[in-house]
Amino acid sequence: MAGSALRRLMAEYKQLTLNPPEGIIAGPINEENFFEWEALITGPEGTCFEGGVFPAKLVFPPDYPLSPPKMQFTCEMFHPNIYSDGRVCISILHAPGDDPMGYESSAERWSPVQSVEKILLSVISMLAEPNDESGANVDAAKMWRENREEFDRIAEKIVRRTLGIPT
Amino acid sequence: MRTLSISVLSLALTSIVVANAYYQKKQFYPSVVYITKSNPSMAVIYIQAFICVWISGKIIKKIFFGQLRTTEFEHLMERSWYAITETCLAFTVFRDDFNPKFVALFTLLLFLKSFHWLAEDRVDYMERSPVISWLFHSRVLSLLLLLGSLDLHFIQHAYLSTVSKGASVQLVFGFEYAILITVVINIAIKYGLHSVDLNSETPWDNKAVFLLYTELVMGFIKVILYVAFVAIMVRIYTLPLFAFRPMYYTIRNFKKAFSDVILSRRAIHNMNTLYPDATPEELQAADNVCIICREEMTTASKKLPCNHIFHTSCLRSWFQRQQTCPTCRLNILRNPATVPPQRQRPPNPPNPFGNPFFAGQNPFQMFNQPNANGAEQAAAPGEQGRPAGLAGAERQAAPATTHQPQAAHAPPPFLFPPFPFLPFLPPPPMPPHNLAALSPEELLRMEGSERENVEARIQCLRNIQMLLDAAVVMMQQYSTTAILSAQMPAPHAAPNPFPATGPPASADSPKVAKVAPTTSGSAQAAPTTGHSGANSGAQASSTIDKPGTSKEEEGRGEESTTEAGIEEEIRRRRLQKFVQAQTHAGGQD
Numbered sequence: 001m002a003g004s005a006l007r008r009l010m011a012e013y014k015q016l017t018l019n020p021p022e023g024i025i026a027g028p029i030n031e032e033n034f035f036e037w038e039a040l041i042t043g044p045e046g047t048c049f050e051g052g053v054f055p056a057k058l059v060f061p062p063d064y065p066l067s068p069p070k071m072q073f074t075c076e077m078f079h080p081n082i083y084s085d086g087r088v089c090i091s092i093l094h095a096p097g098d099d100p101m102g103y104e105s106s107a108e109r110w111s112p113v114q115s116v117e118k119i120l121l122s123v124i125s126m127l128a129e130p131n132d133e134s135g136a137n138v139d140a141a142k143m144w145r146e147n148r149e150e151f152d153r154i155a156e157k158i159v160r161r162t163l164g165i166p167t
Numbered sequence: 168m169r170t171l172s173i174s175v176l177s178l179a180l181t182s183i184v185v186a187n188a189y190y191q192k193k194q195f196y197p198s199v200v201y202i203t204k205s206n207p208s209m210a211v212i213y214i215q216a217f218i219c220v221w222i223s224g225k226i227i228k229k230i231f232f233g234q235l236r237t238t239e240f241e242h243l244m245e246r247s248w249y250a251i252t253e254t255c256l257a258f259t260v261f262r263d264d265f266n267p268k269f270v271a272l273f274t275l276l277l278f279l280k281s282f283h284w285l286a287e288d289r290v291d292y293m294e295r296s297p298v299i300s301w302l303f304h305s306r307v308l309s310l311l312l313l314l315g316s317l318d319l320h321f322i323q324h325a326y327l328s329t330v331s332k333g334a335s336v337q338l339v340f341g342f343e344y345a346i347l348i349t350v351v352i353n354i355a356i357k358y359g360l361h362s363v364d365l366n367s368e369t370p371w372d373n374k375a376v377f378l379l380y381t382e383l384v385m386g387f388i389k390v391i392l393y394v395a396f397v398a399i400m401v402r403i404y405t406l407p408l409f410a411f412r413p414m415y416y417t418i419r420n421f422k423k424a425f426s427d428v429i430l431s432r433r434a435i436h437n438m439n440t441l442y443p444d445a446t447p448e449e450l451q452a453a454d455n456v457c458i459i460c461r462e463e464m465t466t467a468s469k470k471l472p473c474n475h476i477f478h479t480s481c482l483r484s485w486f487q488r489q490q491t492c493p494t495c496r497l498n499i500l501r502n503p504a505t506v507p508p509q510r511q512r513p514p515n516p517p518n519p520f521g522n523p524f525f526a527g528q529n530p531f532q533m534f535n536q537p538n539a540n541g542a543e544q545a546a547a548p549g550e551q552g553r554p555a556g557l558a559g560a561e562r563q564a565a566p567a568t569t570h571q572p573q574a575a576h577a578p579p580p581f582l583f584p585p586f587p588f589l590p591f592l593p594p595p596p597m598p599p600h601n602l603a604a605l606s607p608e609e610l611l612r613m614e615g616s617e618r619e620n621v622e623a624r625i626q627c628l629r630n631i632q633m634l635l636d637a638a639v640v641m642m643q644q645y646s647t648t649a650i651l652s653a654q655m656p657a658p659h660a661a662p663n664p665f666p667a668t669g670p671p672a673s674a675d676s677p678k679v680a681k682v683a684p685t686t687s688g689s690a691q692a693a694p695t696t697g698h699s700g701a702n703s704g705a706q707a708s709s710t711i712d713k714p715g716t717s718k719e720e721e722g723r724g725e726e727s728t729t730e731a732g733i734e735e736e737i738r739r740r741r742l743q744k745f746v747q748a749q750t751h752a753g754g755q756d
């Protein structure tokens with residue numbers, strides 16, 4: 001009997017292929033390993049990331065969906081909630097146990113009700129509205145607060161780079 | 168390519184060194200002495216030895232693992248760094264024993280450790296892999312056998328050496344290999360569990376339980392080993408700083424495994440004893456899909472106190488992680504009570520108000536308590552809704568449905584014929600949209616942290632507040648009417664306690680005159696509450712209960728004034744009656 005994690009991932013993959021949400025493409029890197037996905041996320045319109053296509057990698061734990069997957073952008077990113085190595089830091093990717101005072105905010109945290117689609121949609125809204133209190137990338141958070149023009153300029157450069165347009 | 172060139176280079180250097188020594192000394196033994204005496208030659212030999220270890224590592228890896236996956240490799244690198252720093256710390260404790268043999272033993276330890284980690288990752292991977300080949304099984308089994316026997320051998324060696332020569336660095340090795348053998352046992356147990364699971368046709372529910380207990384027992388053994396090791400080290404040498412990080416993690420893991428076992432046992436016990444199995448109708452109503460595994464619920468499924476339904480097996484494995492409802496995060500251990508009467512209820516009829524608070528029942532049923540604290544009852548949905556967090560349709564619907572049975576429990580002290588009052592009730596303000604069935608777009612709009620999402624959430628809360636206010640209004644009207652009809656002997660006033668048009672019908676009752684303005688005032692409360700809802704919306708989404716309670720107090724105040732009026736009236740009437748009776752009696756006397 002294949003694991004329940006595998007069956008659920010297959011179900012989600014099927015769902016995503018049948019009804020792809022706008023701006024998101026996601027699927028296993030190869031069909032032999034359903035626990036590593038790659039995703040392409042388009043930058044939300046009307047933001048400094050507009051037009052960009054950002055590749056990312058999702059790694060699922062063996063007990064998915066009981067534990068959340070990990071997500072990492074595989075392209076260069078500059079954003080308050082993305083570490084410099086591309087790891088994404090948003091509440092939906094953390095289990096409520098991760099911080100002791102999480103009861104209040106646990107509504108946005110991981111539970112089996114969440115899905116790949118919801119994660120990617122959250123990431124898109126994170127691109128649109130960074131949470132500058134989370135310190136994944138302190139430089140980016142500071143620039144986002146204090147020097148928006150410079151932030152936009154860097155974001156545009158990254159967008160161009162993801163599209164292969166010379167900067 | 169680079170590694171190849173480095174190994175070729177080092178091989179060349181080594182042969183030059185050896186050739187040079189042999190050329191100078193012509194004989195085996197003197198040339199060995201020559202090499203060990205010369206520092207540059209020894210450096211080359213060390214590098215060569217290191218590269219030999221590296222290459223043999225690669226070969227063993229190839230034999231037992233084939234190609235490493237990226238995550239396995241990253242994991243290995245991460246752990247290696249910690250292990251190397253800890254080894255360097257260990258060197259500081261044993262600087263007196265420092266010699267090439269010592270370094271070689273530590274290198275060997277690291278070398279074997281890394282294969283333990285890889286084996287652990289590989290066995291964990293069994294759960295994710297769709298197909299497990301015979302090659303995989305034979306590789307894992309032979310590797311575990313090899314690692315286990317090596318660990319045992321080194322433990323024995325350390326033991327004998329400590330017994331015969333007294334405490335030395337062998338203590339550390341003995342301890343490290345003891346830890347490693349627990350790792351091997353742990354991996355072997357996991358491997359066994361996974362293999363059984365893979366070969367079974369149906370999902371094996373108890374696997375997670377076994378894994379949890381394995382974790383607990385192994386954690387316990389490791390904690391004991393670490394404590395004993397630190398105690399011995401402190402007595403003989405000094406504080407073993409290098410053991411602190413792994414010890415901390417081991418103790419933390421053990422603590423977590425322990426509380427997991429306790430809490431999950433309680434939650435699963437609750438599930439098995441308290442929560443009812445879902446009926447086919449309930450399954451139908453819940454789309455028949457278990458939100459945990461996204462599969463159809465044809466087999467056993469349970470209903471939580473919050474009315475959410477899941478597979479029993481899915482719930483069991485989730486409760487081993489967290490003891491909350493996956494959908495609404497209701498804490499199962501804090502709210503273990505369930506509502507058995509719900510099961511006997513017929514499925515809800517179509518909802519006439521489009522309003523979750525009145526879903527499937529006569530609105531009057533909820534408000535048939537004629538006492539003044541009925542206002543609290545009406546405010547209760549708000550109170551209950553608060554801890555659940557209000558960001559999603561299911562979450563909003565949940566408190567409403569849990570509330571219903573409570574209202575139904577309360578035995579109606581006396582029932583009134585609803586017909587005289589019905590035409591005069593102002594309808595509750597219509598919610599702007601149906602809260603019970605939010606569309607995916609509406610739900611989506613409420614998720615996230617952008618301004619528009621927050622606004623959507625606030626809007627939703629406002630709608631809920633409007634419903635609450637409407638409920639309060641209705642309740643007030645109803646209780647007033649109830650009191651009136653119960654107490655008022657004058658039959659002509661009963662059919663028309665709320666003169667919709669014109670002044671109070673009967674001039675003889677100042678009480679009715681007093682009541683009418685209050686009720687019409689509260690009938691007008693709907694626009695006012697919409698207004699206060701707007702205010703509270705501005706006060707951010709978290710404070711839904713505040714306007715509710717203030718409303719409730721207001722309501723109580725209104726009611727007490729009405730009640731005071733009624734009481735006064737009753738007293739007046741009683742006095743009248745009394746006086747009449749007395750005069751009557753006096754007349755008879």
Ligand SMILES: [Zn+2]
Nearest residue numbers: 457460478481
């Ligand atoms: Zn299920």
Ligand SMILES: [Zn+2]
Nearest residue numbers: 473475492495
């Ligand atoms: Zn629930």
